[in-house]
Amino acid sequence: MAERERYLTPPLGGVFVPRAQVMTADDCRRAITRIAHEIVERNHGSANTVLIGLQTGGVPLAHELAETLQRIEGATDEDQIPVGSLDVAFYRDDIGLRPVLPEAVTDISFDLTGKTVVLVDDVLFTGRTIRAALNALNDYGRAKAVQLAVMVDRGHRELPIRPDYVGKNLPTRRDEMVDVSDEGVILGDMVAVK
Amino acid sequence: MTGHLLSIADLGADGIEEVMRITDSFVEVSSRDIPKVPALRGKTVVSLFYEDSTRTRLSFETAAKRLSADTMTFSVSTSSVKKGESLKDTVETIEAMGIDAVVVRHKSAGVPQQVAQWVADDVSVINAGDGWHEHPTQALLDCYTIRERLDTLEHKHIAIVGDIKHSRVARSDVLAFTALGARVTLVAPPTLLPPSLEGWPVDVSHDLDEVVPKVDVVYLLRMQQERMTEALLPSLREYTAHYGLTTRRAAQLQDGALVLHPGPMNRGVEIAAEVTSMPNTLITRQVANGVAVRMAVLFLLLGSGASLA
Numbered sequence: 001m002a003e004r005e006r007y008l009t010p011p012l013g014g015v016f017v018p019r020a021q022v023m024t025a026d027d028c029r030r031a032i033t034r035i036a037h038e039i040v041e042r043n044h045g046s047a048n049t050v051l052i053g054l055q056t057g058g059v060p061l062a063h064e065l066a067e068t069l070q071r072i073e074g075a076t077d078e079d080q081i082p083v084g085s086l087d088v089a090f091y092r093d094d095i096g097l098r099p100v101l102p103e104a105v106t107d108i109s110f111d112l113t114g115k116t117v118v119l120v121d122d123v124l125f126t127g128r129t130i131r132a133a134l135n136a137l138n139d140y141g142r143a144k145a146v147q148l149a150v151m152v153d154r155g156h157r158e159l160p161i162r163p164d165y166v167g168k169n170l171p172t173r174r175d176e177m178v179d180v181s182d183e184g185v186i187l188g189d190m191v192a193v194k
Numbered sequence: 195m196t197g198h199l200l201s202i203a204d205l206g207a208d209g210i211e212e213v214m215r216i217t218d219s220f221v222e223v224s225s226r227d228i229p230k231v232p233a234l235r236g237k238t239v240v241s242l243f244y245e246d247s248t249r250t251r252l253s254f255e256t257a258a259k260r261l262s263a264d265t266m267t268f269s270v271s272t273s274s275v276k277k278g279e280s281l282k283d284t285v286e287t288i289e290a291m292g293i294d295a296v297v298v299r300h301k302s303a304g305v306p307q308q309v310a311q312w313v314a315d316d317v318s319v320i321n322a323g324d325g326w327h328e329h330p331t332q333a334l335l336d337c338y339t340i341r342e343r344l345d346t347l348e349h350k351h352i353a354i355v356g357d358i359k360h361s362r363v364a365r366s367d368v369l370a371f372t373a374l375g376a377r378v379t380l381v382a383p384p385t386l387l388p389p390s391l392e393g394w395p396v397d398v399s400h401d402l403d404e405v406v407p408k409v410d411v412v413y414l415l416r417m418q419q420e421r422m423t424e425a426l427l428p429s430l431r432e433y434t435a436h437y438g439l440t441t442r443r444a445a446q447l448q449d450g451a452l453v454l455h456p457g458p459m460n461r462g463v464e465i466a467a468e469v470t471s472m473p474n475t476l477i478t479r480q481v482a483n484g485v486a487v488r489m490a491v492l493f494l495l496l497g498s499g500a501s502l503a
Contacts, residue, residue, distance in 0.1 A: 087219065090231035090261075095497045102219040139228045 014190040016179060023168055023185035028151060031167035032061070035149050036068040038165050043116055046073050046081055048144070050115045054133055055087040055103045057122030057180055061151060065120060084108035086119075091132035106136075113141035118165075122180035124150040127161035151180050198310045198319040199491055202330045202369040210337060210370055213490050217338050220486040220493075223260065233497050234263040237294040242268045242285070242309075243322070244275075244300040249457055249481055250322050250331070254297045257488035261497070266293070281305070285312050293317060294496050303327035303362075318495040323362055332456055333366035335487040337374060339480050340411055343452055348375035353405050355381040355437060356415035356464050359388050359426075363456045364415060368396055381405050381437065385426040402437050407446045414439055414455045414464045430463055437464070444469045452476055 023031070040046055046069050053062030066081045089102040119133055130148060137143060149165035154172040172178065172187065179186045199205075205213070223231055239258040241251050251267070258265045268288065270276075275284060281300075288296065295318040298306045303325035310319040323329040340347055352371050358364045358380050371378050372395045379397040380387065391398065399405050406412065417433065427433050434440070439453065444466070447453075453465075453475040461467045469475060 089219070090223070090233040090493070095233055099498055101498050102216060105218045105222050107222070135232065139226060139230070141227075 014192045016177060016188050017191050018179070018186045018188040020187045021184060022152075022170060022178075022187050025182060025184045028167065028180075028184055031151065032064050032068055033072075035165040035167065036065055036072055039065075039069065039118060039147075039149070040073060042147070042164070047079070048114070048116050049118060050082040050084065050110065050112065051118050051120055052084045052086050052108065052137070054119065054121040054129060055085055055106070058120045059085045060182070061122060061180075062120040065118075065149065082110045084110065086133055086136055088129055088132035088136050091135045093128060093132065108140050111141045112137060112143045114144050115141075117143040117146045118149050119146060120149045122151050123178045124148070124153045124163050124166075125156055127157045127159040130161050131159050152178050152185055154178050197495060198306075199330055199495065200306050200310060200319065200321045201328050202333050202366045202373070205330070205373075207373040210334065210373060213334050213487065213494065214338055214341060216490040216494060217334075217483070217486050220260075220489040221483070223489070224482070224486050230260050230262060232262045233493055234258070234261040237261075237263040237496050238266065238292065239263045239295045239297065239492065239496075240266045240268060240288050240293050241297045241322070242288065242299070244270050244305075245323070247299055247322070249484065250299065253481070253484045254320075254322065254488050256485050257492055260485070261489055261492055263294075263492070263496070266291075281309075282312060285309055289313055289317060295320060295492065297322045299323045301325055320491065320495070325362065326360055326365070327362050328366045329362040330366050331484070331488055331491060332363050333370035334491070335480055335484040336367055336413070336454060336456070337370050338483050338487050339454065339476050340452060342479070342483070343476070344410060346374075347371060350376045350410040351379065351408060352376050352411040352413060353379045353381050353402075353409045354413045354415065355402060355439070357386045357418050358382045358415070359386045360418045361415050367413065368394060372396070379405055379409070383427065383433070383437065402443065403446070406443050407448065409451060410448070411452045411454060412439060412447065414453065416456065416458060417460055417463050434463055438466065439464065439469050440466045441468045444472065447474075450474065454480060457481070
């Protein structure tokens with residue numbers, strides 16, 4: 001969600017003008033199903049797995065992914081996959097350079113020590129949000145492993161970070177904007193309001 | 195971009211709400227096993243206290259440390275103030291060391307405003323209590339504590355009881371509570387009210403027994419014996435008889451009504467010892483929330499790039 005924040009807050013503020021529908025809601029659902037299968041395959045099940053959605057775009061995706069995982073693993077109510085949400089505002093490296101405010105309260109009500117944590121976000125761009133998230137996770141325990149699932153990887157990485165599970169690789173220009181919602185994935189531009 | 199926090203009036207209702215919203219995040223941070231975030235790494239916060247304080251100074255320092263800022267403490271008794279250094283020279287000396295925020299408490303009203311004019315544009319000044327004037331972070335933590343239990347302050351009835359005249363807490367609280375839509379009744383003997391209440395959006399009562407059963411919150415103020423230079427009261431015992439929250443009066447409170455006190459308490463004067471341990475007495479909760487509120491204020495001023503006022 002870092003990307004949307006960056007564009008929507010002054011001085012860059014503007015309106016999102018959609019240009020092309022890249023994925024439909026059904027495409028997104030199928031991608032989540034595939035990612036869920038990949039997670040189970042890679043980790044030999046989902047027993048030790050927890051999901052953490054990044055505020056705010058990653059949170060609904062994390063919940064959807066958890067439901068899908070439970071369905072394909074045939075999990076009962078007792079072995080629900082824990083889902084948390086993480087706001088990385090206090091860990092960002094651009095504090096003081098632009099307005100950085102938390103969007104929502106972090107909610108991780110379980111210990112991460114020894115768990116395989118799958119971070120979930122909607123769009124992977126520069127990688128700086130994920131860098132901040134990795135720092136934040138340290139404060140909640142020592143995870144056995146951290147993996148990254150994103151709906152869209154749009155490139156332009158500024159840090160050595162790569163996703164483990166990707167809904168769609170989407171080549172973009174730097175100044176474009178990718179919007180992920182429950183209506184699918186839309187590519188567009190931010191246009192300044194005069 | 196920086197600003198100062200000198201008065202609740204600078205914030206307005208929107209500013210107070212924004213501080214409350216950010217405080218939610220810092221309450222979560224404070225509840226963790228490792229209650230520390232790197233948000234203000236490399237920033238330096240100085241507490242410049244010309245007046246005694248336990249909770250406010252420690253609270254600000256804890257808040258700064260939990261944000262990974264460096265802290266410096268200035269206490270008058272061990273400083274060059276004893277050699278006659280003026281306030282302005284002291285501020286300039288501290289500023290020259292390279293600081294980002296200065297938390298000021300002084301016995302004279304207006305000192306934080308004065309300091310704000312002296313420091314460079316990129317230094318934030320936070321008022322931690324100036325004379326009888328204001329104590330904005332106390333009012334913010336009071337609002338947060340009430341909101342935590344009652345969800346909102348809108349249409350709530352709050353009685354502020356005691357030494358209104360000498361109380362900076364009362365001034366900031368009146369501004370903050372009424373900005374958020376609460377109705378405020380001041381309860382005090384005439385000698386402990388300010389000479390004029392013109393422009394204060396409050397009711398006044400001299401009868402605590404009549405007020406207690408009607409309110410959602412009783413906010414007790416400390417009897418400030420160190421500020422009482424004239425004989426304003428016949429005796430403390432008489433004050434307690436008329437204006438203390440005794441066990442008998444506390445029994446008249448509505449179910450769920452809250453009792454707050456900014457501390458330090460004079461047990462047995464404005465509040466009975468038994469009342470301090472009632473479940474709806476939130477004095478220690480106020481202290482805990484104080485750290486989170488001050489983290490929010492420091493983050494908003496120093497880290498967020500947003501402007502507070």
